Amino acid sequence: MVRMRTLGAMAVMLVVMGTAIFLPFLLRSRDILGGKTMTSHVINVVETSQLLVDNAVYNTMKRNLKKRGVLSPAQLLSFSKLPESTSGAISRAAEIMETSIQVMKREQSQFSTDALSADILATIANLSGCLPFMLPPRCPDTCLANKYRPITGVCNNRDHPRWGASNTALARWLPPVYEDGFSQPRGWNPNFLYHGFPLPPVREVTRHLIQVSNEAVTEDDQYSDFLPVWGQYIDHDIALTPQSTSTAAFWGGVDCQLTCENQNPCFPIQLPSNSSRTTACLPFYRSSAACGTGDQGALFGNLSAANPRQQMNGLTSFLDASTVYGSSPGVEKQLRNWSSSAGLLRVNTLHLDSGRAYLPFASAACAPEPGAPHANRTPCFLAGDGRASEVPALAAVHTLWLREHNRLATAFKAINTHWSANTAYQEARKVVGALHQIITMRDYIPKILGPDAFRQYVGPYEGYNPTVNPTVSNVFSTAAFRFGHATVHPLVRRLNTDFQDHTELPRLQLHDVFFRPWRLIQEGGLDPIVRGLLARPAKLQVQEQLMNEELTERLFVLSNVGTLDLASLNLQRGRDHGLPGYNEWREFCGLSRLETPAELNKAIANRSMVNKIMELYKHADNIDVWLGGLAEKFLPGARTGPLFACIIGKQMKALRDGDRFWWENSHVFTDAQRQELEKHSLPRVICDNTGLTRVPVDAFRIGKFPQDFESCEEIPSMDLRLWRETFPQDDKCVFPEKVDNGNFVHCEESGKLVLVYSCFHGYKLQGQEQVTCTQNGWDSEPPVCKDVNECADLTHPPCHSSAKCKNTKGSFQCVCTDPYVLGEDEKTCIDSGRLPRASWVSIALGALLIGGLASLSWTVICRWTHADKKSTLLITERVTTESGFRKSQESGISPQKAEVQDAEQEPAYGSRVLLCE
Structure with a gap:
């Protein structure tokens, strides 16, 4: 009975301790779980795709967080190709759209892509985030539009405003060649034959x-x-x-650096079996698709070779x-x-x-x-x-x-x-x-x-x-x-x-x-x-x-x-983009096709090189365009x-x-x-911005010092006085002070002085964008620049759902709750792998509570298990006292001395009594 009471009390203690320790973990898990459901199958597919893409990106950033301080070559390459925020948003949107099609294929949706209504298609494009980047921009009609080029390159051509602009698809001068006709890279399937032969592994070519x-x-x-x-x-x-926003597979989340299988966006470079490297492949990530192309074309009823996958240029x-x-x-x-x-x-x-x-x-x-x-x-x-x-x-x-x-x-x-x-x-x-x-x-x-x-x-x-x-x-x-x-x-x-x-x-x-x-x-x-x-x-x-x-x-x-291997990366990138082969491009340029080794030797003029090429590629039409162009004399x-x-x-x-x-x-x-501009040169720029005093006239020509170098005093330069403005300023139209969080530039329109205002990034102009000088002064008051509350955009929130958006002047900040930290995109909260500070406080309080409960439980246990022994002890003490008194009388010792002598001896059950009293 005593043993059962003891075990019961200890079980209570363990439950209390477990609750105190694991409660923070349970609360954190609760934050991760859950999500909205929608009745629309198509919208559900897009949301599922968003979860797949975001989860892969999340896992990528989490792995990078753990590896902080230990950078791999693949990480350095990824950093060098890291898109800025707009490019990243477009890449993510395109990947969500592309993954949506793959989900629909896997689920064998009851909806035919041809039967999807225009409203549903627009909803999909909007939910994925692609729609805003597919709509034609509005070109401003001010004198400023002809004076300075926009930073994004948009509206350079007013009839085709996206020509040459940043974050638009690269131009195709020839249709791409994909193994499935619209998206799959050349060499994706090792058993796919080109003119009867598989493409050679790029590492072998290198x-x-x-x-x-x-x-x-x-x-x-x-x-x-x-x-x-x-x-x-x-x-x-x-x-x-820009390469894929994730370095992990969208399906399954496997790290592209740890797999040698082709799982989008992983397209690893296979190594030969006799390679001295410790791995069987080198990591490679596919370039992001441009919105509405390749697999995404199905969302627009256009899943065909007529709308193949295109890649984006993140720059102008x-x-x-x-x-x-x-x-x-x-x-x-x-x-x-x-x-x-x-x-x-x-x-x-x-x-x-x-x-x-x-x-x-x-x-x-x-x-x-x-x-x-x-x-x-x-x-x-x-x-x-x-x-x-x-x-x-x-x-x-x-x-x-x-x-x-x-x-x-x-x-x-x-x-x-x-x-x-x-x-x-x-x-x-x-x-x-x-x-x-x-x-x-x-x-x-x-x-x-x-x-x-x-x-x-x-x-x-x-x-x-x-x-x-x-x-x-x-x-x-x-x-x-x-x-x-x-x-x-x-x-x-x-x-x-x-x-x-x-x-x-x-x-x-x-x-x-x-x-x-x-x-x-x-x-x-x-x-x-x-x-x-x-x-x-x-x-x-x-x-x-x-x-x-x-x-x-x-x-x-x-x-x-x-x-990494730059040559293999170049070859693999060409196959990823579906670039046609060497002969197709020669024909495009009006050059003759080269079908035989003898014909190849006319362009390359190196028989040994030609023999090696044919030994690897087997057929001249299979030659990668980068290698073929590089090999020509x-x-x-x-x-x-x-x-x-x-x-x-x-x-x-x-x-x-x-x-x-x-x-x-x-x-x-x-x-x-x-x-004046024609006088200027790269050597002049070097003279004006370094400590060099002598330079060659042509920076690209090799020369000997000092005979082929000139003094910087002899290198022509521009006369900047040619940029002095001399037009008179009307007293009624004095240049105003710059507006807060904005600025203006001036130009002329129909012979009148015009000020065109613009706001800094993150602010929105309220009032007239353009003010004109008239006989009565400026025709309107200067506008004001108001802060844009990016956090109010619920359709395309600036922060990931894992983060809280905090509006700041001219910008916003994504905030994470401890122990989460911002990932490298500065929008997503990543689990740092440690307990939050509040959890440590909870654990400390839990420990105090456990200590108090333990003390109380032990007291109860002691009373339950030692009550009878205490009664026995009292009787024993009484008997001992009486016998001691008799012994003292018999030996002639006083009762007080006998009591002291007995007290110095350890009584029966003494150690247990002291712990429980």
Whole structure:
């Protein structure tokens, strides 16, 4: 009976303890569970798809949170291709739409896609988030619309407002080739045959046809290392294809880095069985689909090869220096110094380069400096394009243009003191964009195409042509313009003031500088890097030395977490995008198809190379376009063969002729300003923004120091006085003070002075956007800029449902409850894996409660189990006392002494009595 009472009391204690300890976990689980249900099957499918996509994204961010401080090459690649918020939202919406179709296929829905009503289709597009990005934008009708290009590129062509704009689909010059006709990549099914043969694994193509050791590369005897760096920089100005928002499979949530199976968006690069690598594949993530294409076409009753999957360009297609300013209002807001009256860009507040500015830091950390604690890790740089920190040379070019903008804006404000900060910013931006166009089209592209191909495909400028679509094409971005990877040198050379190898800054292999901005800040700044770019040669693209092992074996390599292979990534990306084969593109360019080894040898002029190609591909029509174009022998005076010269030339002509704001267009600059712009050059930009005092006249030509270098005093520069405004200002129309949270620029319309107002990103204009100077003064009061409450948007909430939206001035903040933390998208709350602080308080209070209950329970147990023993003890004590008294009488000891003597002895049951009393 006593034992049963004891066990019962202990059970009560365990229940109390378990409740106190596990209650916080139960409460957290309750937050995760639950969800709305809808009667509509189609809406239910979209919601299910949203859960699948968001869960995959959530798992990706949770894994990245756990790996914080241990970056893998795949993570670095993902970071470099991380889309800004608008691109990310579109990618997510497209993936929800695409997954919706896959859900409908798997469920074998009773609804035929052809029977879906227009209302239901519109609901699906709206619920997925695609609809707002598919509607045509409204183009403003103000004088400002003709003065400065919009940051997103939208409405450059007023008849086709999305041509060339950011976050629109890449152009298709030929229909894509997908294995299922509309979405599945080439090579997705290893048993799928092309002309009777499967496509060779891309890693096999790299190993047998592309890769060469660092020591075996041939250096270019004509062009400097600045040539490939400028190509990379310009590529980042006009194209960025966002990859999937998730690095985990939508179905099942498996991590793409841990699976070698094709599960969308995972499309891993298979490795040969005899590979020395520890894994059977390299991770690869598919590019996001553009809204309403591929599988998504079924939602619009158009599931066919007529509406295949397209990929998105997250940047503006135009040569507009988006590398400096961004391609969205959100990025532009991050880059501008809003407290500057001269329209300056933000600079780094922690470090200087001999008194000159560095790029500001982004929030994300880059690869760590050896031995540096995690808290002291140097972040990546913040620029108009997120890939600025890939290598120090690229970061250096970004930094040059940051400094050039601030130099120009400061000068313009000094010349025109009446200009608003926004006018100074926009004028400097317009000049910087023009210089990007001049350097690229005048100094860079002719060297790549050669004089004959440049005349054939580009030719002289004949003015803006509104029928030309400037949108960057898929084949240009995914294949042709990646020719530059074959010109990347495996070494980073840093030179001293005499343009000799720097004794304190030794040469570095390329893998030692990937995503390491600390090397720029802590190891000499820009000048040693820029000297090396000017005075050391590029790698020459040789047919059997196409890409060095720094790119094929050590891409983004870190200490012990693997590596990637750029050549295989390029080939896999082309297959992911469904690019047709090499011969299809030759035919597109008016070149002959090459069917036999003998015909191939006419274009490649290397029989050994031809034999290796045919051994792998088996059929000439199976050759990947990137490899085929790369293998062709150069045209005279060029650094490409005929196919890539055609594709690059056609694209550059479209970028020029289809751009309403091209610098040579008559309304963009005055004749005098255009003449000044033509004087400027990349060497002049270097002179004005570094410590170099001597430079080559052509930054892309290799030369010897000092004989081939000129003093900066001899390098022509622009006369900025040509930008001075002289028009008189009416006393009745004095320039007003800038409005809070907004600004204005001025222009002329029908001979009258006009102010056009705009609000900062996150604010909405209330009142007249445009005010005009009349005989009686301004025709209306200036507008005001009111904060936009983003949190009030219930249709497309800015934060994930796991987070609480908090409105702030000009923005919003997604807030998580402890122990959740914001993921890398800064919108989703991720479980940090620890108990919340409130739970620790609950546990502490629970422990106190348990202690009290334990004490009370023990007292009760003692009383229940020892009541009879206490009675026995009292009787025993009475008997002992009486016997002791008798003994004392017999021995002659007094009763008091006998009592003391007995008390010193341990009584029967003594230990139990003391615990319970």
